[in-house]
Amino acid sequence: MKKPHIVILGAGYGGLVTTKKLEKLLRSGEATVTLINKHSYHYITTQLHKIGVGTAPDRKIALSIPELVNDSKTRFMTGTVTNVNAESQVVFLESGEEISYDYLVIALGFEVATFGIPGIKEHAFGIRSFRSSKAIYHQITKQLTLYKEDHDPSRLTFAVAGGGFTGIEMLGELAEGLPKLCEEHGVPFENVKIIGIEAAESLIPFFGDELIAYTSHIMESYNIDIFTSTKIKSCTENAVQLENGLEIPCRTLIWSCGVKANSLLERFGLPLVKGKLPVDKNLLVKGTENIFCIGDCALFMKDEKTALPPTAQVAMQEADVCGKNLTALIRGENLKAFEYHHKGSVASIGDRTAVGKVGSFTMSGWFAAIMKRVIENRYLFVLGGPSLILKQTLLLKREQL
Ligand code: FAD
Incomplete structure (x- = not known):
């Protein structure tokens, strides 16, 4: 029997964490997984401001995707997605290539919202x-x-x-x-x-x-x-x-x-709400049975009035459930409903201080700055385990010498 083909569009927080989840969950031969991203690197978006001012080395913020994925389980392709045909189940790339899929994950992230302000x-x-x-x-x-x-x-x-x-x-x-x-x-x-x-x-x-x-x-x-x-x-x-x-x-x-969802979604012929793809409780794009959408492109309603915000935290939690649900679909098992658990937010102000809130607990100063580093390292752990944390820490130390 032909193995189902899962295609993941975008190797940001949502796409990459889904890929890592599938690498853990899928048994050998259960499915083929292809991850497609514009560039061969994944950038830590939450630290991009450091690149803007040159306060962090490029290699600390832009990580090589081929080094993050397991090439015996995931096929990584560098390519720019130009369109998706949900009826014929095909993804179109700028290079002219066409990739057929059985299951699709749309995780194409955000664009800057300029609100039409001149200039x-x-x-x-x-x-x-x-x-x-x-x-x-x-x-x-x-x-x-x-x-x-x-x-x-x-x-x-x-x-x-x-x-x-x-x-x-x-x-x-x-x-x-x-x-x-x-x-x-x-x-x-x-x-x-x-x-x-x-x-x-x-x-x-x-x-x-x-x-x-x-x-x-x-x-x-x-x-x-x-x-x-x-x-x-x-x-x-x-x-x-x-x-x-x-x-x-x-x-x-x-x-x-502010940000808005990737405007590429407008070409896909799928119904949009506020520029995003509305998803059901299992993260399937409403009206589809084989297309998931996560992260900044997805509109997930926490309740009747409130949509989840475009954050890395949301994208990663959705990716975890998306990976589980793709595996369940392939095995003919029941899907899991997504539930978001807000773990708090911390914003750095330079390297030495930060402000943050976890539940009703607020923090500021060096303690918050340390918490910010813990959050960043936790993400590296998800992507590459302790060896990636060590590699990135040594890289920073070397650059500082
Ligand atoms: P992304 O992470 O943006 O990934 C999308 C991927 O798709 C990218 O790799 C992109 O290259 C690729 N792509 C786009 N178009 C195409 C195409 N046509 N073809 C192929 N590939 C394509 N959130 C937090 O929770 N905490 C924070 O502290 C925080 N800080 C932030 C700081 C900054 C400066 C910014 C900008 C955002 C911050 N966010 C933070 C928000 C967070 O970064 C986003 O919510 C998160 O990146 C969304 O994940 P995603 O997977 O949806 O998209």
């Missing part, structure tokens, strides 16, 4: 992928180099739009990483301005008063100017225009105001 798409820098974060790094170093020629202060103004989780992580990283970059480029750090712009009344409003106050205090100690209750109206190559009429001369606007 953002063209001139702002999104923290979307390894490459887009590398583009931020190149922009910063280019501005430092050019500043030495023309002394234009707008080159040394670095603005971050969005004071949520990603925004404060980026601001903290800029504050810690820019002094070294300035020194390397012979530019006085005292001339640098770091600005955070947030539409809400405070930074990280979802974290509560105590952590908001702590975060604001840290931003102040770093000399970061924070504009709250401030909306961006538009942006050009050398300025950011605010709705209150002010204009900030600035060549680098880093955009971290």
Whole structure:
């Protein structure tokens, strides 16, 4: 009998963890598994801000996928998906290849949401992928180099739009990483301005008063100017225009105001809600019997009104159940309903401090920073066990010497 073919689209948090789960659960010969991803590396999205400021080595954030998967159990293909035909069960790649599947997992992640604000798409820098974060790094170093020629202060103004989780992580990283970059480029750090712009009344409003106050205090100690209750109206190559009429001369606007599902989904001919694929309790795309969707592309309703947020934590928990349900489908067993258990969130502000919340327990300072590292290492453990944690730790130590 022909072995069923499982095709997984995207090797981010959802796709890669599903792959690892299947490598554990499937018995030899039970199915063929193909994982397809745009690049041959998996990036640790939750640490992309470090690539943007050059505070972490590339190899710590971008991990080789062939080294993470077991090639006797998973076939990995580098390829860009351009479409899916759910009726004929075929995936189309940019290369012209067509891959047939029996079961499909859509885990194609997110895109930066620009909300149609003029100039953002063209001139702002999104923290979307390894490459887009590398583009931020190149922009910063280019501005430092050019500043030495023309002394234009707008080159040394670095603005971050969005004071949520990603925004404060980026601001903290800029504050810690820019002094070294300035020194390397012979530019006085005292001339640098770091600005955070947030539409809400405070930074990280979802974290509560105590952590908001702590975060604001840290931003102040770093000399970061924070504009709250401030909306961006538009942006050009050398300025950011605010709705209150002010204009900030600035060549680098880093955009971290939200994400949306990969717009590629629009081509698949499957019904979308808010740009995402609605899934049932077992994570099957509604109306299908062989297509799962997980992570930022999936719309999973926790209750009638609330959808799960686009986080790595959600994607990984969904991946675990998706792996189990694919195995169950192949074996003709009952599927498991997905239940999300929020384990808390921690946002780093540079390397030495962080803020976080686990249940009703809030944390800040070095303890939260250690918790952030524990979470990152836990993920490495899921991907490659203790040897991957050791390898990545040694890599960082070597780079620091
Ligand atoms: P992704 O991890 O984005 O993976 C999608 C994969 O699909 C990528 O490898 C991509 O290259 C590939 N792909 C895309 N298009 C194609 C194509 N056409 N063909 C082939 N491959 C394709 N969440 C947390 O829980 N905690 C955090 O601390 C946290 N911090 C974050 C910090 C930043 C800077 C950002 C940007 C996000 C953060 N998130 C965090 C959110 C988290 O990263 C996402 O929710 C998570 O990555 C979603 O996983 P996913 O598998 O759906 O997609």
